[in-house]
Amino acid sequence: MTIAAALAELPTPCLVLDEARMRANIARLNAHLAPLNVTLRPHLKTLKSVEAARQVLKGGNGPATVSTLKEAEVFAQAGVKDIIYAVGIAPQKLPRVQVLRGAGCDLAVVLDTRAQAEAVAEASRASGEAIPALIEIDCDAHRAGLKPDDAEIVAIGRILVDGGAELRGVLTHSGGSYGAVGAEALADFAEQERAAIVAAAQTLRDAGLPCPVVSVGSTPTAHFARDLTGVTEVRAGVYVAQDLVMAGIGVCKPEDIALSVLGTVIGHQHERGWILVDAGWMAMSRDRGTASQSVDQGYGMVCDVEGNVIPDLIMVAANQEHGIIGLRPGSTATLPELAVGEKLRILPNHACATATEHDGYEVIPANGSTRLAHWPRFRGW
């Protein structure tokens, strides 16, 4: 049996993971960071798969980053021992953090307000066990965090230290890098991210406070950083899968994308040049991340069942369970003949958003076997 034949037997739509591409993506970032003298702390929010985490984490047990406490709980249960929950902590969530820490997982939280620091300190005192916290720094006016020279950094650091918590360090995320294009611009964002976090660490140290961890990260900056002096660790997540948004800014090529949605042709509108498939936005997600890029990929770039890109063919529109496939606007290519029942694979705009629409991965094994594996995926909070 061929891979195409094995895929053709799957009910559609479903989510396909090309393990060889995933491994190449993992190896690429490991190789880039090796000479930069930093630890990679992969973000596990994209695939939310224990099987994938075992491949991406050194020794299978960390360090790791997560975006939800559910992720922390599942990965801790699977043996991951060193986790940062990289979304500002809500005080009500601290009991769950403490349960995980009590079970032997070194789970650290992130915060940027006095209210959060006081809650973390209070929970630490109440339990007699210091909860480690990183102060979030804003490097590009993108989301959360304090500016690197904000006096609040020291105030919050003191609340943690004096209150019985642990000041683990500082953390930032260059979300703004997703809007940059090309190696030079991405390297500039990486340097901006580095400079901000190093300055914030200095702010703490100048005040006599500890700052052992200096954490940066985003997939674009991780791949294009040239110097990470002063940084101790780098976080990145979507690089494991890659996607069309990353391809659009030059982080990868479409051929690197490890995830695709398998769909079946269910009809045509010949006059309009449309091929209808049974993979709509429920399978692709509503993410239109390439809409603002120089090349809009619609709801995804279309490949044949073996994963080869079909020139200029994209999902031009999507309803809940219908995908409308057509030529890219302005294309002079010929619409391929695709009969009812034929299979297609669609590369996603945004791997994190597409993956969460599915409960598992149909895995094309890296070892060349044509026997597909199935990796479950979890979600929720």
Next chain:
Amino acid sequence: MTIAAALAELPTPCLVLDEARMRANIARLNAHLAPLNVTLRPHLKTLKSVEAARQVLKGGNGPATVSTLKEAEVFAQAGVKDIIYAVGIAPQKLPRVQVLRGAGCDLAVVLDTRAQAEAVAEASRASGEAIPALIEIDCDAHRAGLKPDDAEIVAIGRILVDGGAELRGVLTHSGGSYGAVGAEALADFAEQERAAIVAAAQTLRDAGLPCPVVSVGSTPTAHFARDLTGVTEVRAGVYVAQDLVMAGIGVCKPEDIALSVLGTVIGHQHERGWILVDAGWMAMSRDRGTASQSVDQGYGMVCDVEGNVIPDLIMVAANQEHGIIGLRPGSTATLPELAVGEKLRILPNHACATATEHDGYEVIPANGSTRLAHWPRFRGW
């Protein structure tokens, strides 16, 4: 305990369903359609909940519409006996259709190509049991279906009848009505939908073919249809929950929306007028359906924990697990003071897309009890 106190105990983000609003939405459409002499065949794709289906379906067992075979399987298992799977059938899915029919559910399929009709006829002959099929009609150049006067309608009808399948009728969906605004424009779309399907039914009957079912439907047209002569049934789905897209075109008011995402404040960017919550696009979905409407609601309209809209407050941007709340652009309102730990409820752009990000509903009971119920939700194909 109050509802606000009961909600405050929930882990966030989570999905809240206001049962009283849901019941009012159900009653409203039932009342509108009662004098129009049609059967309502609710589409169960929005909530994907057996508990909700029992309230929306007459007698709890049908008729119903679904968008996936998984929905058909779950609802058939729960006792629903009359279902249309309203997405063009892929031939590979026919064995699952036959299993459900064999178990006593009158499941009908939809198609618009000879290839599909031949596959349905062949499967019918092979099993000795006629599979009922409706021919999909295109009323507004929106998606799938044949034009009402297309000769293919008769050709496909004959393939079904002569081949041993059952020609159950014709079906159309006015997806284009989502782009109309106001009662007059929506009534025009309803009439366009009616005229197309009645013409298609006549095409079949003129050829001596049967057409017992004449099915139309979309939430906008269902609410604004004034005359449904010649139509036997109306399908609608999102009306049960309603959402901001429906409010934006005048189908409902924001106060009718039964679904909201509960989130917790986790920080601020005071200089930028931002309140950060732990509900990002993973909880809201990436649906930006109001972006093309006259009022862009961002990722959702913000309410207090009791569900009262806070003037001009919307989710202006979203990352995976961060929602950025701020005033609507151009607003002169004052940003409310919301401390870390406070709860908010966010009304969704698109109920179907938001609901699928969650595995269940935290239900505020219609009976006035402050004891929340939990209704599970399923998904997948």
